[in-house]
Each structure stands twice: as structure tokens, then as C-alpha cells.
Amino acid sequence: MTHTSVDDGECVRVGREIAVFSRALYERGWMPGTAGNLSVRLSGGVALVTASGRDKGDMTAQDTVLVRADTGEEVAPGRLRASAETTIHSAIYRTTDAGAVIHVHSPYATAVACRTGRPARLTSLRIERLELLKGLGLADPTRAEVPVFPNWPEVPRIAADVAAHLPATPHAPPALLITDHGITTWGHDLAQARNRLECLESICQLLLLTGAGPSPEGKES
Known part of the structure; x- marks a missing residue:
């Protein structure tokens, strides 16, 4: 394994921050049971990610695992394993300037994902005109295509x-x-990623409430 520089103080501080955000998202019903995962990119080419199988409502700083940001590979074997979805986080870190990633099972976004997605091909959710699009930091805040x-x-x-x-x-x-x-x-940090999550969850709620959301009918493979 390539040598990785790790700042222990940074790990402790970020681990505490991840635990706080995890508990807050759990309390909103967006990370039920052990579902969902969060990570933060650290200095030295590493990231701290929530451990697999941990109750997000009882998260502590110790319930995190250090991984290589670009691959998701654990820096050192330990009693905890990184979330099973760490490779998705690393794909985002590898291809964007993201400083933090949040994955949850919030109900409205998940419902829209069920309606929009296809089992074997990439699709997208088109969103237009809604004011909440401004919360995503888009160059054109009047429309967006979210990949599914x-x-x-x-x-x-x-x-x-x-x-x-x-x-x-x-x-x-x-x-x-x-x-x-x-x-x-x-986003650049957990707060920005959380704010963007809130905006998209609310957008999905509006799409479903107004009937402007995707229809599940005719969903093909």
C-alpha cells in the first residue's frame, strides 16, 4: 500500500463531526437502522467513512473507518469495516472536488428513485423552475438533470x-x-452536502405532491 499521511487530530475532529451529522439525519428518519453512510475527505489522500452495520442513531467518533479517498481501500485493517458503499464515495472523490459525501434513504427522494429508475440502465430526473434548485449551486439554477x-x-x-x-x-x-x-x-463539507440533500428531498416531495413527478407506469428493464 502506498504510504498515507494521517493527522490523528484531524481524524478525531472529523469523526466527531460525522457522528453528530449521522445522529441528526437518523432522527429525521433518513438513516433508519444501520442504513446510510457519510464520509469526509481529509488531508493526505484519505477519507473517514462511517463503519458498516453501525446504528446511525448511536454513532460515535470511533464508529468510523479510515480509507484511501481515491479507491475506498481501508488504510489499516481493524475491528470495523468501512461501509459497503464506500466505493461510491471514492468514485465521487476521484472525479469531483467534493470534500464530503452523504448517502441516505430519505423517503421522497427514494420514492422518486423508485419511480424514475430502471433496473439495467441509467436514467435521469429532470427538474425545472423550482426555487429550491438555487440551493444546489448550479450554473443554471432553473433546471437540473439528476442521474438515476x-x-x-x-x-x-x-x-x-x-x-x-x-x-x-x-x-x-x-x-x-x-x-x-x-x-x-x-459538497465542500458535511453542512453543504446536508443542505443540498435537504433541497433535493424537498424538491422530490413537491414533485410527488403536485403530480409533476415521474410515473411508475411502463417501467421497463
Whole structure:
């Protein structure tokens, strides 16, 4: 493994921050049980990510794992394993300037992902005119195309799709959906990623409430 410089003080501080955000998202019902994952890119080419199988409502700074930001590979074996979806986080870090990534199962975004997605091909959710688009930091805040990826059983395959798509769509919103699964957002830090998540969750709620959301009818493979 290539040598990686790790700042222990930074790890402790960021681990505490991840725990605070995890508990808050759990309390909103967006990370039920052990679902969902968060990560933060650190200095030295590494990232801190929530551990697999941990209850997000009881997260502590110790419930995190240090991984290489570009691959998701664990820096050192330990009693905890990195989230199974760490490779998706690393795909985002590898292809964007994201400093933090959040993946949750918020109900409205997940419902829209179920309606919009297809089992075996990439689709997209077109959003237009809604004022909340301004919260995504887009060059054109009047419209957005959020990619909806197939929910392959093999998570690295989802990550490969993400890594291939993001560089080809540099003006796309800092978010993605996974069919029948949930939503992932990113930003310079956890607060910005969380704010973008809130905006998209509210947008999806509005789409469903107004009937402007995608229809599940005719959903093909």
C-alpha cells in the first residue's frame, strides 16, 4: 500500500463531526437502522467513512473507518469495516472536488428513485423552475438533470457507473439517485452536502405532491 499521511487530530475532529451529522439525519428518519453512510475527505489522500452495520442513531467518533479517498481501500485493517458503499464515495472523490459525501434513504427522494429508475440502465430526473434548485449551486439554477443509476447487486459496479458518468457531465447537480435505493449528495463539507440533500428531498416531495413527478407506469428493464 502506498504510504498515507494521517493527522490523528484531524481524524478525531472529523469523526466527531460525522457522528453528530449521522445522529441528526437518523432522527429525521433518513438513516433508519444501520442504513446510510457519510464520509469526509481529509488531508493526505484519505477519507473517514462511517463503519458498516453501525446504528446511525448511536454513532460515535470511533464508529468510523479510515480509507484511501481515491479507491475506498481501508488504510489499516481493524475491528470495523468501512461501509459497503464506500466505493461510491471514492468514485465521487476521484472525479469531483467534493470534500464530503452523504448517502441516505430519505423517503421522497427514494420514492422518486423508485419511480424514475430502471433496473439495467441509467436514467435521469429532470427538474425545472423550482426555487429550491438555487440551493444546489448550479450554473443554471432553473433546471437540473439528476442521474438515476441502476441498483446493481455489486456495489463496485454502481461505483464504476458513477465514475464514468460524472466527468462526462461537469455541470450536473452535486447529487445522484440509485434505483429503488436512495439519494447521495456531496459538497465542500458535511453542512453543504446536508443542505443540498435537504433541497433535493424537498424538491422530490413537491414533485410527488403536485403530480409533476415521474410515473411508475411502463417501467421497463
